[in-house]
Amino acid sequence: MPVFAYFGPAGTFTEMALDAVLANRPDAADVVKAPLASPLAVIAAVRTGEADFGCVPIESSLEGAVPATMDALVPRDGLPRVQAYAETALDIAFTIAARTPIPHDEVTTIAGYPVATAQVRHSVGEHFPNAEFVIANSNAAAAADVADGAADAAVTTGAAARLHGLIPLVDGVADSDDAVTRFLLLGKPGPPTPATGADRTGVILDLPNRPGSLVSAMNEFATRGVDLTRIESRPRGAGAPGQYRFYLDACGHIDDAAVGEALRALHRSAERVVFLGSWPIDRGVAAPPPDHRESHEWFARLLRGDD
């Protein structure tokens, strides 16, 4: 049975995102769901083959990129890259839950995962004036911590609160009404899912450290009319202090000629291009890239001497 790892434990938003992906698969009843402790562990399990697929959070509309996932996406130590095959966007609102219905002003510690606490800072300050956050490993781990007595209350999901027998103190907590988190379904490298006309392509770029190299890389998309939806930078890490790598998401599919041309050009100029995949966009506006097929056909005719 195929194994689908996810950032757990049970009850995380990531599990809900995975369930949404599985709902579209005919074999959904015959898969094994494996909760792992971090996005790094999920991605490592996909790389080594312990899991066939892995589901991880990638981007919060309030908090931006999920650093633990971004860093884990970089292939290391000769292991294969991972590739995204699907994304799911979920509306995010948290439950603050405790072991007993404790008065709000008596809550002094609230367990929370940093990507989550950053999304509820103001609301929690209003509801729980005497509380400070203590770090948990995920939204569901926060509920487990409270069940174990490690904090008075948790920033968690409704599902995790129920699983751990906690009582909701406040439901639907978010500093913004339209908070959305995007999740990726990752697998081993393989042929991308067919182009749908509303797709996203992701790459990680290691660029030479010289003036203009990032502008040039972005121009490979701009000059071909390809819309970029996201640019992130992360430190390159050990051995490269002060140096950054860049993550670009573009509208379009590797099979769209304009996107394919941009990727080939990047391969010629970048130190390394890691292809993260081309997959259908779940929500949001996608400006499709211009159709370059006619120019390719014209060129092929020239080579054949037909034109």
Ligand SMILES: O=C(O)C(=O)C[C@]1(C(=O)O)C=C[C@@H](O)C=C1
């Ligand atoms: O999946 C979960 O519940 C998580 O704890 C992870 C995560 C994330 O890293 O973005 C998922 C959704 C929310 O944005 C906050 C936390």
